[in-house]
Amino acid sequence: MQYLPIFADLNAKSVLLVGGGHVALRKARTLLQAGAALSVVAKEFAPEFVQWQQQQQVKLIGAEFSPELLAGHWLVIAATDDDDLNALVHQAATAQQIWVNTVDDQSKCEFIFPSIIDRSPILIAISSGGKAPVLVRRLREKLETILPQHLGPLASLVGKFRRKVQEKLHNFAERRQFYERVFNSEVVSLLQTEQADAAASKLEAMLEGHEPSQGEVFVVGAGPGDPELLTLKALQCMQQADVIVYDYLVSEPILALVRRDAELICVGKKAGAHSVQQEHTNQLLVDLALAGKKVCRLKGGDPFIFGRGAEEIEALLPHAIKFQVVPGITAAAGCAAYAGIPLTHRDHAQTVQIVTGHCQKDGKEPDWHSLSRPQQTLVIYMGLMKSAHIQQQLLQAGRAASTPVAILENGTRPEQRVVTGTLAELAELISQHQIQSPALLVIGEVVSLQQQLAWYGAHSSPTVFAQPIAQLN
Ligand SMILES: C[S@@+](CC[C@H](N)C(=O)[O-])C[C@H]1O[C@@H](n2cnc3c(N)ncnc32)[C@H](O)[C@@H]1O
Structure with missing residues (x-):
């Protein structure tokens, strides 16, 4: 700075x-x-x-x-x-x-x-440190159009009530929740239509009738890593929550967007590393919500796709804790798109199967015959450790050895790597290129389109297309 x-x-x-x-x-x-x-x-x-x-x-x-x-x-x-x-x-x-x-x-x-946007008492100052004045001017024009004029009167009104609110509501979290309610209430529309007295009366009434707010859990999908793939709703929940309970798949740039004074708790799960037990995470969500907190349970990708979102919600149900689910872009959709792989294509794949490389709870094997069908794309989450087994089972079940495969490491992030080859080479490719988690395996004819459709996503560094093993040797 x-x-x-x-x-x-x-x-x-x-x-x-x-x-x-x-x-x-x-x-x-x-x-x-x-x-x-x-x-x-x-x-x-x-x-x-x-x-x-x-x-x-x-x-x-x-x-x-x-x-x-x-x-x-x-x-x-x-x-x-x-x-x-x-x-x-x-x-x-x-x-x-x-x-x-x-x-x-x-x-x-x-x-x-600085360049100033004046909605006194709200002031926004913008500066590029003299480096890009035209960009600053454009930014200012944009902000001027999206920031309503009643922002100033609204800030003045809540400013007048500040002391009363402090006297009535003794803890910080309660006051913050009260203001959140005010900013989502009729007070705003009354000010928009220049009814300042009515807005003040409404605010007064809200304060008189205020009841401590209930805890709530937002189960939010943060997408595969690129913060620009967050949904607007995800961002709103991240900004509202008192506590963010996140796992290791949530990238640093995404965590940088949460409310500044929110408490951050990592309950990360990482293959081979110490991780918090699921039961502990479930209990943590319950305890925080019962303490009246708004909790954002932030998960990589989509919470309902290999995200154990449902289990966490099931833990809330006996306590009648309110919850919302905000879908996110799952790794299969996000990483494949950033790598240039369409998961379906009229000429190459009419179905997609999304599976996990981990065994089911009872250790049962998946239906390898169904996963080996041609003209189908198979996307495997958490498949690195079992890649040799996956390769062997698919070949045994009849999938052609020449079927194109892609390994997508750190998809949609600046450090994204895409390695392509054939099913016969899958496990070898992973070890040769020292692929690390998080990574997805994509198996099917659609991978053959990757060279043609690859693009440089919104990254600072370009995607690296590694050579298949056959060409490396
Ligand atoms: C526990 S699952 C969570 C999946 C998540 N709920 C989703 O919808 O994407 C974790 C696995 O998702 C895959 N994954 C998630 N983000 C990824 C990324 N940015 N690049 C590659 N694979 C990713 C990896 O296979 C990783 O091991």
């Missing part, structure tokens, strides 16, 4: 502006809006400055700048068209440790003015 964004209280604080022309005028307007006690030093002044002086909004000093004029000021802005004079102001101010901004010369700025 090159600049630390801070919001400074300039109200009635002395600020010196050096320059009396049009550039200085622009800065003066912003400073006056912030309530600064503004002195302007210049030899000549634009007419607005003179007007402002008559209205006692600024103090004009008709003189040449000299370092003594800096005394007692919190900030100084050099806004003249004379580079030498600006340099002198900058040097004198930094020598006295006074924050200085030199208009149009970032090298002489100890602070910079």
Whole structure:
């Protein structure tokens, strides 16, 4: 971070502006809006400055700048068209440790003015640190259109009630939930239609009738890893929850999007690593919800596809805990698309079977004959450890040795790897390329389209297409 964004209280604080022309005028307007006690030093002044002086909004000093004029000021802005004079102001101010901004010369700025979206008391400041002003302008335009004007009155109204809310609701979580309800209530639509008094009465009534809110569990699919594959609903739940209970498949960039003050609890399951027992996770969800927390159970992919989402919900049922399920993009769909593999294709596959490489609870084998049918795509989750067995069983059940296969490691993430070959090479490919979890196995004729349909997903680094073993040797 090159600049630390801070919001400074300039109200009635002395600020010196050096320059009396049009550039200085622009800065003066912003400073006056912030309530600064503004002195302007210049030899000549634009007419607005003179007007402002008559209205006692600024103090004009008709003189040449000299370092003594800096005394007692919190900030100084050099806004003249004379580079030498600006340099002198900058040097004198930094020598006295006074924050200085030199208009149009970032090298002489100890602070910079951001682009502002003003919905006072809500303020949004945007800056690219001087690197991309056009991008900042476009961003600002976008935000201006999506941020409603009633945001300001809404913030002012809840600000007026803040003390009352604090007196009535003693713990932080309760207050936060109360405000969440207010922001989803009629109070907002009343302000939208400029009925400020009615909005205040409604808020008052909500506070009077407030009951502590019940805990709730959102079982949310976070998709295979790329944060842009999150659904809007998933994001809303992540932002609302007091606690995020997540597993190891949830990528770091996704965790960065949760509410800042939410508690994060990892209950990760990883093959071969110590993991939290499922019963413990179930109990944790129950305990948190009974304590009145909003819990986001964040899972990789989709919660109902090899995600044990149903088991966790079953644990909530006896306690009558409210829950919601938010589907996510499952690894098969997301990783195959990012690798350039269509799971069905009219010429190559009319069905898809999604299976796990782990045995069933009773150790029973799957129906290998059904999995070996031609013109079908087989997607195997958690299949790395059993890949030799899978390969052998499929071949024995009649799947052709030449059937194309792909191994998709870390699908949709920047470190995604795609390794292709044939069914006869499957286990060897995995060991040769040292494939690590998470990885998916895709088996079927559709894999032959991969070279043609591969694209560089929304990644910083491109997908690596490893050579099949036959070509490596
Ligand atoms: C416990 S399952 C969870 C599946 C998840 N619920 C879903 O719908 O994708 C974990 C397995 O999903 C697969 N997987 C999940 N994310 C993946 C990714 N980004 N790349 C490759 N495989 C992934 C791997 O086979 C991994 O071992």
